Amino acid sequence: MIEYVYNQDERIVKWAEALLGNGHRMRDDAKAIAMEVDGELRGAVLFDTFGVNDCLVTVVSNGKRRWLTKAFIVRAMAFPFIQCNFTRITCLVARKNTLSRHFIRRFGGWKLEGIMRRAGPGGDDLLLYGMLRWRYNGPTTSAGRAGFPGDLP
Numbered sequence: 001m002i003e004y005v006y007n008q009d010e011r012i013v014k015w016a017e018a019l020l021g022n023g024h025r026m027r028d029d030a031k032a033i034a035m036e037v038d039g040e041l042r043g044a045v046l047f048d049t050f051g052v053n054d055c056l057v058t059v060v061s062n063g064k065r066r067w068l069t070k071a072f073i074v075r076a077m078a079f080p081f082i083q084c085n086f087t088r089i090t091c092l093v094a095r096k097n098t099l100s101r102h103f104i105r106r107f108g109g110w111k112l113e114g115i116m117r118r119a120g121p122g123g124d125d126l127l128l129y130g131m132l133r134w135r136y137n138g139p140t141t142s143a144g145r146a147g148f149p150g151d152l153p
Contacts (some may be wrong), residue, residue, distance in 0.1 A: 004075055005034040005041070012044050016060040022121040026058070033076050035067050042067035045076040047089075054088040054130075055080055059103070081133045088132050092116070095125040104129055 005012065012032035017024055027048040034044035043061035057080070061067055080086045091110065093100045104110045109131045116126040 001038060003036045004072065005032075005036050005044075008032070008034070012041070013046065015041050016044055016046055016058065019060050019062065020058075024121075031079065033072075033079065035069070035072050037067070043072070045079075047080060050084075054086050054090055055084070057089045057091045059091075059100075086133065088130055091129045091131075092120075092126045093129065094120045095127055101127065 009030060009032050012034045013026045013030050015034075016032070017026060026046055029050055030046055030048040032044050032046045035042050041062065042064055043059070046058040046060065047055045048058070049056040059068075080089045091104060093104060095101075095115075110129040111131070112127060113130045114128040116128055118125060120126040
């Protein structure tokens, strides 16, 4: 059975940090939402480094496909854009991480805003992506925009 996991930040952060490796650590202010299938965490979106208008976003999965559903995306994007009322979110992706770069390009709404030279693990460049609230239109269906409030099953 699919469950959406809230208010278990410590558990989800520990799981995500183990998968991220390279000594990656989330900040103490991290919040998280995860998808769990039959008791196994499959994927999570984590938020930290909170500012006045934005936060950093990290997406992690256990490598299994089909965990990032429209229902999960709506929940994950509702946190920064509705609950926190942020105008933007920021994501850092290592230049060498081709899977994440492909994912972020296909997700939609993200714009490459800069390069942080030699700022990543092992001296890799980090690509800085930003998404503005009004650029995120929500997941779409063949019938059109799914939108936010009434879309939570």
